[in-house]
Amino acid sequence: MAKYGDFEVIELLPANGTGAPISPQVSTTVYALLRNQRMGLPIDRKLLASRATGEFCEKFSNGCLSRKPLQRWPLGKEFVPNRPYGLADGRVRIEWMWNGKLEFLSLITFKEGKVADLFTAPAEMPIETNR
Numbered sequence: 001m002a003k004y005g006d007f008e009v010i011e012l013l014p015a016n017g018t019g020a021p022i023s024p025q026v027s028t029t030v031y032a033l034l035r036n037q038r039m040g041l042p043i044d045r046k047l048l049a050s051r052a053t054g055e056f057c058e059k060f061s062n063g064c065l066s067r068k069p070l071q072r073w074p075l076g077k078e079f080v081p082n083r084p085y086g087l088a089d090g091r092v093r094i095e096w097m098w099n100g101k102l103e104f105l106s107l108i109t110f111k112e113g114k115v116a117d118l119f120t121a122p123a124e125m126p127i128e129t130n131r
Helices: 024-038
Strands: 002-004 007-011 048-056 092-098 101-111 114-122 124-128
Touching: 024 092, 024 101, 024 114
Parallel strands: 048 114
Antiparallel strands: 002 007, 007 124, 092 101, 101 114
16 A cells, blocks of 8 residues: 555455446457557557547556547556456446556547547555545
8 A cells, every 4th residue: 555645545456247248349349459459569540439538647646637649558568458347337447467466457438339538547546544
């Protein structure tokens, strides 16, 4: 557990279960994204919605809330994705493992089956300690 000002940051654990169902179109996109990542290839532009955005936060900070045009997959081949996890709001969560430990989470938002936003941050949650 790390401390940042009035916050403590706790490490998250991998999800139990499979999550919400993922549509076939979104599933195809997710698996193509992951295949390219595992092969060290750039994101195939055909998988992206127009004006797709993304953000990669290496460490917990307020800067994690910004978005830029999506250029590349944020993590290298050394990070191994767990099974995609469907969220109730239609997004897909990818848990990234390194040396058997959950290190990063990606949340992918879709528009018509294509990636509209790809947000990746450390698998941590800030908890306010002083009020």
